[in-house]
Amino acid sequence: MFQKILIANRGEIALRISRACREMGIKTVAVHSEADADAMHVRLADESVCIGPAPSRESYLNMQAILSAADVCGVDAIHPGVGFLSENAAFAEMVEEHGMTFIGPTPEHIRLMGDKITAKETALALGIPVVPGSKGAIDVAGDVKALAEKIGYPVLIKAASGGGGKGMKVAQSSADLEEALRLARTEAKACFNNDEVYMEKYLGHPRHIEIQLIADTHGNVAHLGERDCSLQRRHQKVWEEAPSPAISEKAREKLGGIVVKAIKKLGYRGVGTIEFLFEDGEFYFIEMNTRLQVEHPITEMITGIDLVREQIRVAAGLPLSFRQKDISFKGHAIECRINAEDAETFIPSPGKIQDYLTPGGYGVRVDSAMYQGYQIPPHYDSLIAKLIVYGDTREECINRVRRALHEYVITGVNTLLPLHRALTEAEDVIKGEYDIHWLEKWLALKAQKAAA
Ligand code: ADP
Numbered sequence: 001m002f003q004k005i006l007i008a009n010r011g012e013i014a015l016r017i018s019r020a021c022r023e024m025g026i027k028t029v030a031v032h033s034e035a036d037a038d039a040m041h042v043r044l045a046d047e048s049v050c051i052g053p054a055p056s057r058e059s060y061l062n063m064q065a066i067l068s069a070a071d072v073c074g075v076d077a078i079h080p081g082v083g084f085l086s087e088n089a090a091f092a093e094m095v096e097e098h099g100m101t102f103i104g105p106t107p108e109h110i111r112l113m114g115d116k117i118t119a120k121e122t123a124l125a126l127g128i129p130v131v132p133g134s135k136g137a138i139d140v141a142g143d144v145k146a147l148a149e150k151i152g153y154p155v156l157i158k159a160a161s162g163g164g165g166k167g168m169k170v171a172q173s174s175a176d177l178e179e180a181l182r183l184a185r186t187e188a189k190a191c192f193n194n195d196e197v198y199m200e201k202y203l204g205h206p207r208h209i210e211i212q213l214i215a216d217t218h219g220n221v222a223h224l225g226e227r228d229c230s231l232q233r234r235h236q237k238v239w240e241e242a243p244s245p246a247i248s249e250k251a252r253e254k255l256g257g258i259v260v261k262a263i264k265k266l267g268y269r270g271v272g273t274i275e276f277l278f279e280d281g282e283f284y285f286i287e288m289n290t291r292l293q294v295e296h297p298i299t300e301m302i303t304g305i306d307l308v309r310e311q312i313r314v315a316a317g318l319p320l321s322f323r324q325k326d327i328s329f330k331g332h333a334i335e336c337r338i339n340a341e342d343a344e345t346f347i348p349s350p351g352k353i354q355d356y357l358t359p360g361g362y363g364v365r366v367d368s369a370m371y372q373g374y375q376i377p378p379h380y381d382s383l384i385a386k387l388i389v390y391g392d393t394r395e396e397c398i399n400r401v402r403r404a405l406h407e408y409v410i411t412g413v414n415t416l417l418p419l420h421r422a423l424t425e426a427e428d429v430i431k432g433e434y435d436i437h438w439l440e441k442w443l444a445l446k447a448q449k450a451a452a
């Protein structure tokens with residue numbers, strides 16, 4: 001097992017990983033930017049190294065600085081967390097070249113799935129159903145209109161290197177196709193320095209269902225069931241639950257089986273998530289994330305498996321500590337993403353946390369690096385806390401989410417707490433009847449009512 005791990009991340013996810021390390025008796029090295037010197041992930045690590053100024057590209061994305069810190073501290077592995085360098089194949093390669101273990105899949109698999117076009121082709125070849133769409137990238141000089149007609153409107157233009165919902169534009173008809181294409185390519189170029197795009201049928205009322213999987217280096221693969229992340233705004237997840245209120249045990253087993261078979265064939269190692277859209281009883285692959293996911297805790301709550309611990313174990317070459325037959329799903333879990341944003345305008349709200357009181361009690365877990373007096377820097381993602389709640393049934397879980405949100409106090413900055421409180425009162429949410437478009441429609445309706 002590793003003696004010392006460098007965690008190349010910040011905030012709640014860095015803390016999540018360092019918690020697993022401490023429980024496993026592994027020493028941790030935190031890295032941080034100048035803006036994060038007082039951060040909780042730094043305070044709770046065994047050692048820490050400042051790797052650069054506040055902007056991410058000069059610190060958390062600065063591969064050389066991170067590798068130097070790893071060398072100086074003598075670590076034997078690097079955990080990239082989520083975001084930042086977690087899906088950067090070149091970084092994974094450099095880590096291995098430096099004689100350390102990258103806690104993640106091989107650089108080849110990161111690359112394969114990082115390009116959404118090759119990912120889709122690979123999925124298809126592995127027997128996973130995909131969203132109907134263009135074969136590979138769109139030839140912008142070609143007859144794009146004919147392609148869209150063939151797929152059938154509305155169509156979605158998506159960036160090959162996409163992530164975080166960026167570089168994605170809908171065309172309702174041929175009238176707005178050109179504009180959608182132009183906007184998607186401009187955004188893709190700006191965000192990913194790659195304006196390659198592809199086209200997909202735009203699904204009208206799907207749910208976002210993703211399957212968590214884990215593979216060791218001994219040929220064992222298991223799936224840990226699904227998460228329903230349909231409550232989204234601008235293609236970004238806001239509230240997640242496991243299991244999905246819309247999936248039967250039979251559908252879960254079928255999809256899990258397809259995924260496990262595909263992952264075995266691929267020879268993948270580590271944790272991963274395959275994302276699907278689910279509409280009218282059919283599943284369609286959209287992408288695979290070759291890393292830990294922000295919403296992994298809800299899977300932990302219903303399976304009783306510490307995913308980060310397992311991830312570290314398999315990276316160290318140990319076999320999975322369970323088999324598929326050992327996994328059973330118990331109860332229901334919900335995660336509310338608490339962002340430092342205005343709950344109506346979603347404008348980020350960095351600043352100083354005045355009062356901070358977390359909820360507690362049976363079935364309540366808060367993954368966060370916040371504390372009273374903490375200054376949220378304006379440079380990073382606005383996710384500041386995840387409220388994760390477990391209940392024996394979905395109804396009990398929602399009642400507990402409502403209760404926990406009632407206790408949660410964060411003052412000094414705006415947060416999404418009021419939005420989540422309102423969601424626990426929304427009839428469709430209570431019934432579990434929502435698709436990926438539901439939240440935006442509901443927000444628009446609420447804004448309309450407030451204006452009237
Ligand atoms: P990203 O990597 O940017 O997160 P994804 O491919 O995972 O992009 O898609 C993000 C979200 O965008 C999905 O969860 C879904 O809400 C929406 N989406 C993606 N593809 C489609 C599609 N073909 N039809 C309708 N919505 C889609």
